[in-house]
Each structure stands twice: as C-alpha cells, then as structure tokens.
Amino acid sequence: MKRRQYLGALGALTISSTSGCATVQSAVRSGPPYFENVEISGPSEVSVGDEFDIEITAKNTGGKKGDFTATLSTGKGAFTLDQSVRIEDVQVTKSKTTTIEDIYSDYATELTYRITDYDARHSVSVKTKGLELGETFETHDGHSIAVNGVGLEKSVFLNGESKQLLSANPGNVIVLVYFTIGYEGDDERPFTSDEIVTTAGSFISESSLSTYTFDDIAGVRKEHLDLSEIEPGVQKSGWMMFEVPYSELETLGVVWDRVSTGVPEVKWNLDAGDVPIFDAEATVPDEVEIGTTGTITLEVENTGDASGTYRYGMWRTGEYDSSQSVLDEITVEPGTTETVELDVTQEHIGSYEYEILPVNETTVVEFVPPTRTVGNSYVNPDGVRITPGIGALNFDGFSDTYAYETYDGSETVRASSGKKFLFVSIDVEHTDGSSSLPHQDDFSVDISGLTYDVVETSVWGETRFVSPRSGVEYDSFSSPKESQQWLLYEVPASTQQGDVVLRYRDQDGLSDDTFGADWTVDR
Structure with a gap:
C-alpha cells in the first residue's frame, strides 16, 4: 500500500x-x-x-x-x-x-x-459500507462506483469478429453486473482488475472479452468494462462477469476491495429474485451414414421460478475441418421442458467430435459409409452414380478361369490353388458433368474380414474378356462404355455370393478413406 x-x-x-x-x-x-x-x-x-x-x-x-x-x-x-x-x-x-x-x-x-x-x-x-442496487459509492480521494444493474444467464453470446458462446459450468450461473465507474484523482491507475469481485464465485477475466459486446442482457446492450481503462477524469459504464454457484445467489453481493485485504470497502447487495435454473441433457447418435442427416437432441428443463433464455452452441471438429456449427437460443418457461434438435451431416467417412455447450458434453459421432444391396446405386460427392453387381444373368460371378482377347486369338488364366475368380460388374454414370471417375483401386471386396484387391490382368491396352462372360475390364481413364465393364478379384474357392461385401472408398490424396459405400447381396 x-x-x-x-x-x-x-x-x-x-x-x-x-x-x-x-x-x-x-x-x-x-x-x-x-x-x-x-x-x-x-x-x-x-x-x-x-x-x-x-x-x-x-x-x-x-x-x-x-x-x-x-x-x-x-x-x-x-x-x-x-x-x-x-x-x-x-x-x-x-x-x-x-x-x-x-x-x-x-x-x-x-x-x-x-x-x-x-x-x-x-x-x-x-x-464495509453496505449499499443497495442503484446506489453510488464515492470516496474522498476521487473514486465513484455505481452498481446499476444485474443479469443472470447460464450462457451469453459474445459479439466480435465472430459470435462466440461463453457458458457457466454445471451448477453455476454467469452473473453480469453493470457498473458506472469514474475517477477524479491523480492516480494514473486508480483501479486494478482484481479489486471488484462477488462474495461468491470468481471473476471471468478472459483477455479477449474487451473486444466483445454482449447481446441484450437485463434490457441493456453494452460493452464489457475493463477496469484498467479507467483514468483520471474518465467515467465508463459496462458489464463485468462473474461465475457463481446457483446456491449462493440468495446472499450474493458485489464488493470493492481496493487494497485486497479481504475486508472490502463497500458491498452492494444483489437481489437476484426469482431466477431460471436450467438442467439440460444431450442425446447423440453413435453412427450416422455419410450423406444423410443425424439428429442430436437437447432436452432443456427449467427447474427455476422464472422464465429464462437458454443459449446453446454445438461445435464440430474432424479430420478436415474445425467449424462452429450452431449458435442459438430458446426460451423456457418455469417448470417446463423444451426440446432442441440439432442436425449433423457429413459427406466424408470418419470420426467427428461434437462439443455441446453449456451441457459441457463432448462425444464422437462415427460417419459411416451407406450400405446398399448390389444392383442399387450410390452417388458420390463428385456426382458420379455407381451401380455394382455380382455376375450376370445365369452367371453367379464365380469362375476358376477367365479368358481374354489377344492379337492372335485368346488366352486363358487359371486361378491359384484354393482360389477362384469373382467377377463384379460396375456401371458408372456422371450426374453433374464431372470428369472424374473412381479408380479401379477404389474398389475392393471383403470376405470374412479379409480384404481382396482388384486383380490386374497385365494386358497392355484394353482388356476384353471373352470367358466366362464378355465385356471389358473397368478403366477409370476411359469414358463409360456401352459394353459390360468388370472388376476382377481372386477369392477363396469356398466363397459364396452372400459372403461378399463390396467396398468403394475414394482415395483423393487427403485420406485413405474419405467417402464411399458398401454393397451386400440380398439373400
């Protein structure tokens, strides 16, 4: 001192x-x-x-x-x-x-x-001098402090370069106190940030708050008050925020402890009156198919004695992006429950973490490929419709050999011992003028948990099959052909159609698995 x-x-x-x-x-x-x-x-x-x-x-x-x-x-x-x-x-x-x-x-x-x-x-x-809300305290050495308003919120929106949500922890509430403070003395720094506190809870002192304004709180839209900006001859008004347990509201006060002795110079009694008390619970799906919409359900119950505004936010982080998804609010009357539904969707396969405030719940949603039956189509994010099949009419898709054209006839290839060939028909079609087609390596088959990749025929140029069915080997670098296109796999000899899961995974350089679909046989 x-x-x-x-x-x-x-x-x-x-x-x-x-x-x-x-x-x-x-x-x-x-x-x-x-x-x-x-x-x-x-x-x-x-x-x-x-x-x-x-x-x-x-x-x-x-x-x-x-x-x-x-x-x-x-x-x-x-x-x-x-x-x-x-x-x-x-x-x-x-x-x-x-x-x-x-x-x-x-x-x-x-x-x-x-x-x-x-x-x-x-x-x-x-x-300590006791004052009520609205009264001004003046010192003989030039300080003037008035507490003119108080607001209680579970969370508040902060408006700056981007809108943010600031939330109290479970069991707590944000108490916003509206001050008018001035100084007419000769001290260059008449106030410090830790001089004004509440009798319970803690001061919210995020340095970034000075760049934000608050949405309409207690009927007043004002800026955050920074005590360090008070100078001789300057008077400023604004909000200061404190996080306080609900259980302390009945006896809550705000104090000025100018020399941090623990015995304040003045205390204003803050009559909180009837307040809303929110209890919220989020239900989040474990899995959502890519390209479809899942729903996160937020149940908000007001167990307090007054109507209140519940502000909430949902953030998504994932493999490629970190984006703020939702910021919104809902009015909940005392003794009632309101339901909020938040849509979640993603075009890419992967695990995405969703944080829901002020519930303070973070959970992972798995975005999984859709499952189709062979013969049904999937349209990828590039606008390409893909329709696979196994075999053809009167052909179950399995063969111990295949033959393809050569310049002077044909050549037959026999499967390895204990193996046989699986012929998967593939039909691709542009739906939006895209020039990109899936590569043949984007397709594989899964049998009993083991993955089998496409067999390369090692033929220079276009491979044309003549047995067991005619057609051409699928080639992503050519335009779709009128003739049947095939993907060829070598699989265990005991494999049946019902054992096969056909997988399509686009590999675009960003990730091994970005988007795709699975097909099974409808038994």
Whole structure:
C-alpha cells in the first residue's frame, strides 16, 4: 500500500476549541499544571467513508491552570500519522475536552488513536459500507462506483469478429453486473482488475472479452468494462462477469476491495429474485451414414421460478475441418421442458467430435459409409452414380478361369490353388458433368474380414474378356462404355455370393478413406 493512500485513509484531523468540564476537585499537587485522566473517546464502529468525531479529555491535577499538549498518533510503523493536540486554559482540578471533527477513512480498516505519554487509546473499526442496487459509492480521494444493474444467464453470446458462446459450468450461473465507474484523482491507475469481485464465485477475466459486446442482457446492450481503462477524469459504464454457484445467489453481493485485504470497502447487495435454473441433457447418435442427416437432441428443463433464455452452441471438429456449427437460443418457461434438435451431416467417412455447450458434453459421432444391396446405386460427392453387381444373368460371378482377347486369338488364366475368380460388374454414370471417375483401386471386396484387391490382368491396352462372360475390364481413364465393364478379384474357392461385401472408398490424396459405400447381396 502506498503511504499516501494509507495516510489519506486516516482522514483530515481538525481541532475545535470545544470545551467541557468534569467534577471540580481540590488540587492534588502544587506547582505547574499537571495532567492526568487523559481519555480518547468516539464511536467504536463506523462505515467506510462516513465522517465521525474523536474527543480528547484531560484533567489538570496541578497547582496552576495551563494548556494540555500532546501528540495523537494513529497507524503503525512507516504508516504512522502524528497530530499535535492542544487544549487551552484547563483550570485546576477540572477536565476539559477538545473535539477532532470530520474524520473519515476511505478504507476498511481498524483505526487506533493513541496518546502514548498518557497511555490513552481508542479504536474505531471502519466497516464495509453496505449499499443497495442503484446506489453510488464515492470516496474522498476521487473514486465513484455505481452498481446499476444485474443479469443472470447460464450462457451469453459474445459479439466480435465472430459470435462466440461463453457458458457457466454445471451448477453455476454467469452473473453480469453493470457498473458506472469514474475517477477524479491523480492516480494514473486508480483501479486494478482484481479489486471488484462477488462474495461468491470468481471473476471471468478472459483477455479477449474487451473486444466483445454482449447481446441484450437485463434490457441493456453494452460493452464489457475493463477496469484498467479507467483514468483520471474518465467515467465508463459496462458489464463485468462473474461465475457463481446457483446456491449462493440468495446472499450474493458485489464488493470493492481496493487494497485486497479481504475486508472490502463497500458491498452492494444483489437481489437476484426469482431466477431460471436450467438442467439440460444431450442425446447423440453413435453412427450416422455419410450423406444423410443425424439428429442430436437437447432436452432443456427449467427447474427455476422464472422464465429464462437458454443459449446453446454445438461445435464440430474432424479430420478436415474445425467449424462452429450452431449458435442459438430458446426460451423456457418455469417448470417446463423444451426440446432442441440439432442436425449433423457429413459427406466424408470418419470420426467427428461434437462439443455441446453449456451441457459441457463432448462425444464422437462415427460417419459411416451407406450400405446398399448390389444392383442399387450410390452417388458420390463428385456426382458420379455407381451401380455394382455380382455376375450376370445365369452367371453367379464365380469362375476358376477367365479368358481374354489377344492379337492372335485368346488366352486363358487359371486361378491359384484354393482360389477362384469373382467377377463384379460396375456401371458408372456422371450426374453433374464431372470428369472424374473412381479408380479401379477404389474398389475392393471383403470376405470374412479379409480384404481382396482388384486383380490386374497385365494386358497392355484394353482388356476384353471373352470367358466366362464378355465385356471389358473397368478403366477409370476411359469414358463409360456401352459394353459390360468388370472388376476382377481372386477369392477363396469356398466363397459364396452372400459372403461378399463390396467396398468403394475414394482415395483423393487427403485420406485413405474419405467417402464411399458398401454393397451386400440380398439373400
């Protein structure tokens, strides 16, 4: 604490010539004036900023009248303030009193007044000043603080370069206090950020708050108040935010503790009155097919005594993006429950984490490929319709051999021992003019949990099958052909159609699995 500040807390000491007397007694000593029974009196308790008087009484037990002089001290060590005291013309055997008027302290403290030479002392406890909402507290050294409004919110929207949601933790509420603060003194930094606090909870001191305004709160749309911006001759108004347990609202107050002693100078009682209390629960799907819409359900119950606005947000993070998905609000009447449905959709396969505030729930949604039966189509995000099949009419798709055309006839290839060939027909069609077609390596088959890739025929140019069915090998670099196109796989000899799962996964350089679909045989 600065010495100047502390000495200012001791107040202005002024001495009046007010006189008083006690019972007349005979002189107990001859000779010069002699003073005994020196007393200091005054109130034992005052509030910060209130003016009070101190009286000093001395009795002359000497043989002549005279002036009583002494040093009145208060404070300790380097912060001691000494004041000369004089009581003139004290008659023999009489007591006389002088009054020090208009003393005050702008600090909550214990003031002990001492006249050491006469072992006289008196203590005045300067207590926290209690005020109500709307009242202004002014100090003698230039501070002016008014608490003009209070708002209670489970969460608030912050408006800046982007809209953000600030939420209280479960069991807590954000208390917004609207201040008007000014200063007319000569201190360059009259306030610090930790001087104004609530009697419970904690100050929300995010540095980024200074760039935001709040949406309509308690009927007032104002900016965040930064105490560090208060300068001499400057008055500012704005909100400060505190996070407080619901259980503390009934006795909640806001205080100014200017020297951080734990005993504040002033306390405003904040009558919260009837408040909304929200209990929310989110239900999130475990899986959603890509290209479709899943639903996160948010059940919001108001167990309080007043209507309130529940502000909520949903954020999505994933393999390729981190984006704010939803910011919205809903009014919930006391004793009722409202349901919010939040849509989630994704074109890419992968795990996406959703954070839901102020529920404070984070969960993972798996976006999985759709499952079709062979013969049904899937349209990928590039606008290509893909329709696969197994075999053809009167052909189950399995063969121990296949034959393809050569320049001088044909050549037959036999499957490896214990294996056979699987012929998968593939039909691709552009739906939006896209020039990109799936590569043959984007297709595989899964049999009993094992993956089998396309067999490359190792034929230069276009491979044309002649047995067991005619057609061409699927080629993503050619335009769709009128003739049948095939994908060829070598699979275990025991494989049946019902064992086969055909997988399409687009590999576009960003990820091994970005989008795709699965096909099974309808048994």
